[in-house]
Amino acid sequence: MLKDKKVIIVGERDGVPGPAIEECVKSAGAEIVFSTTQCSV
Amino acid sequence: MKPVLKGTSFVLVHVPHIMTEAGTTFSVEREENNDSEFLQNAPNHIRTFEECLRYAPNQAFIGNIDPESLDSLPKPWYEHLIEGERFGKFGEIMPEDEFYALMQIADVFDLVLLEDGFVETIKGKLSNHPLINANDVAKLKGKPHMEIEKQVNENGAIPLKVDGILVGCVRKAHDKDETLAAHVMLENLATKASAILALKHLLHNAQIDPGQIEYIIECSEEACGDMNQRGGGNFAKAIGEIVGTLNATGSDVRGFCAGPAHAILHASSLVASGVFKNVVVIAGGATAKLGMNGKEHVKKGLPLLEDTLGGFGVLISADDGVSPVIRLDSVGAHTVGTGASPQQVMSALTVNPLEKLGLTLSDVDKYAPELQNPEVTEPAGAGDVPKSNYKMIAALAVKRGEIKKDDMDTFISEHGMPGFAPTQGHIPSGVPIMGSAREKIMAGALNRVMVIGKGSLFLSRMTNQFDGVSFLIESNNGTVEQQTGKAADEQKLRTLLADALRDVAQHLRSSEE
Numbered sequence: 427m428l429k430d431k432k433v434i435i436v437g438e439r440d441g442v443p444g445p446a447i448e449e450c451v452k453s454a455g456a457e458i459v460f461s462t463t464q465c466s467v
Numbered sequence: 468m469k470p471v472l473k474g475t476s477f478v479l480v481h482v483p484h485i486m487t488e489a490g491t492t493f494s495v496e497r498e499e500n501n502d503s504e505f506l507q508n509a510p511n512h513i514r515t516f517e518e519c520l521r522y523a524p525n526q527a528f529i530g531n532i533d534p535e536s537l538d539s540l541p542k543p544w545y546e547h548l549i550e551g552e553r554f555g556k557f558g559e560i561m562p563e564d565e566f567y568a569l570m571q572i573a574d575v576f577d578l579v580l581l582e583d584g585f586v587e588t589i590k591g592k593l594s595n596h597p598l599i600n601a602n603d604v605a606k607l608k609g610k611p612h613m614e615i616e617k618q619v620n621e622n623g624a625i626p627l628k629v630d631g632i633l634v635g636c637v638r639k640a641h642d643k644d645e646t647l648a649a650h651v652m653l654e655n656l657a658t659k660a661s662a663i664l665a666l667k668h669l670l671h672n673a674q675i676d677p678g679q680i681e682y683i684i685e686c687s688e689e690a691c692g693d694m695n696q697r698g699g700g701n702f703a704k705a706i707g708e709i710v711g712t713l714n715a716t717g718s719d720v721r722g723f724c725a726g727p728a729h730a731i732l733h734a735s736s737l738v739a740s741g742v743f744k745n746v747v748v749i750a751g752g753a754t755a756k757l758g759m760n761g762k763e764h765v766k767k768g769l770p771l772l773e774d775t776l777g778g779f780g781v782l783i784s785a786d787d788g789v790s791p792v793i794r795l796d797s798v799g800a801h802t803v804g805t806g807a808s809p810q811q812v813m814s815a816l817t818v819n820p821l822e823k824l825g826l827t828l829s830d831v832d833k834y835a836p837e838l839q840n841p842e843v844t845e846p847a848g849a850g851d852v853p854k855s856n857y858k859m860i861a862a863l864a865v866k867r868g869e870i871k872k873d874d875m876d877t878f879i880s881e882h883g884m885p886g887f888a889p890t891q892g893h894i895p896s897g898v899p900i901m902g903s904a905r906e907k908i909m910a911g912a913l914n915r916v917m918v919i920g921k922g923s924l925f926l927s928r929m930t931n932q933f934d935g936v937s938f939l940i941e942s943n944n945g946t947v948e949q950q951t952g953k954a955a956d957e958q959k960l961r962t963l964l965a966d967a968l969r970d971v972a973q974h975l976r977s978s979e980e
Binding site for chain 2: 438439440441442443444445446449462463465466467
């Protein structure tokens with residue numbers, strides 16, 4: 427589903443952080459164009 | 468020497484004006500769109516002091532109700548106000564006018580100017596405060612209203628208002644240095660003053676003389692310094708100076724929201740090593756975070772719930788045989804190499820330190836991760852942060868075969884608690900449990916509690932990492948460790964000498980007879 431797609435990642439510290447999503451998305455063959463982790467508290 | 472949790476304090480300061488003046492959600496909005504709907508509507512969502520006082524999570528924070536009782540109270544809590552007291556067993560909720568005066572007491576560079584008439588009125592109010600003494604009140608001095616207006620209108624001073632009326636200002640400390648600009652001085656003096664309030668309550672609660680404190684670790688998220696060393700510090704000693712801890716030095720520890728957990732580990736290590744016997748960990752509040760989620764609160768018709776500065780104090784002392792023990796033989800740490808997945812993070816902070824002690828996740832009676840009040844975060848889309856953390860701990864317990872998947876909710880209700888702390892960054896990060904946990908452990912209602920601090924290091928743009936540390940608090944078995952090494956040898960020598968002198972005296976007395 428994500429293969430060869432460009433992906434923007436917005437993670438959350440107390441949910442799933444950006445770097446963890448990056449690993450999943452990379453393994454699915456997507457290109458990460460931006461990744462960040464938010465802190466809402 | 469075992470380090471023990473000798474006392475705690477928790478304070479709030481209701482600062483609706485400072486929220487609208489210095490909260491970054493407000494200040495950025497003013498810069499970008501001064502006529503915005505949010506800024507126009509916000510004044511209608513400001514709570515009175517009475518409403519802030521009667522808000523159940525605030526009463527839980529200062530110790531008047533058990534945080535765990537919040538789940539049984541009708542929600543939303545902001546609509547179902549309870550009977551509230553200004554003072555609680557852990558601290559108090561201070562109103563903004565008295566806090567302006569406390570900021571002037573905290574200020575040693577004449578940066579906080581207060582109007583003549585206001586000072587006369589506030590002196591009367593503060594004279595009735597149980598922990599603010601005559602020396603503190605004597606520091607208050609007034610200025611003509613015109614001078615304050617001039618500072619605000621011509622010199623960029625930040626106005627201080629009560630019910631919309633100008634009663635004072637905070638001025639810049641340097642003409643060129645942005646590190647000493649008026650808004651920075653307001654931020655730092657508010658942090659310092661709220662920490663002073665927390666320290667006064669801590670000394671009172673722990674029944675300890677200020678002179679017995681040997682070291683202070685301050686762990687807020689602000690930076691004090693000048694343009695050549697903008698985070699030079701040191702808040703800790705500046706706070707101790709005002710409170711009169713004459714035998715203490717100190718330093719500041721930083722780590723975003725994880726700062727307090729790191730600071731408590733530092734303090735406990737200083738006590739365990741015998742370097743100091745009484746170490747205070749202290750933090751004041753963050754003006755920048757006031758009203759942080761205010762746009763969503765206003766849009767959804769809620770009051771502006773982030774209208775309080777938070778502060779706390781923790782006293783770590785040498786073992787007294789009764790106070791709960793901070794365990795240092797196994798602590799949790801999210802290291803550089805841990806990884807970022809939720810499973811890796813929570814394993815590093817909970818499973819790993821427990822395994823080292825031969826314990827399971829179920830052996831911890833209560834976990835205290837982020838304890839933010841969900842009523843503040845959920846309307847802003849950030850969810851129930853404590854519950855997210857508890858779900859992950861429960862999921863780890865399932866994965867390890869400790870509990871069944873169907874028992875996750877039971878695990879969460881038994882080993883978790885509702886969030887009740889203000890979204891003041893470092894303030895809610897685990898530590899707010901320490902007041903009630905100390906009492907419950909000493910009463911035998913709890914045996915083991917884990918405090919988990921997590922920090923968003925990526926916000927500084929120095930790293931993409933975040934951070935976390937955790938530690939266990941346990942009941943004291945009453946066995947005070949005996950001295951070992953040189954101290955024990957010296958004690959033995961003293962006993963031998965005393966015995967010998969006693970024999971000589973006895974011999975002489977016998978000879979005279």
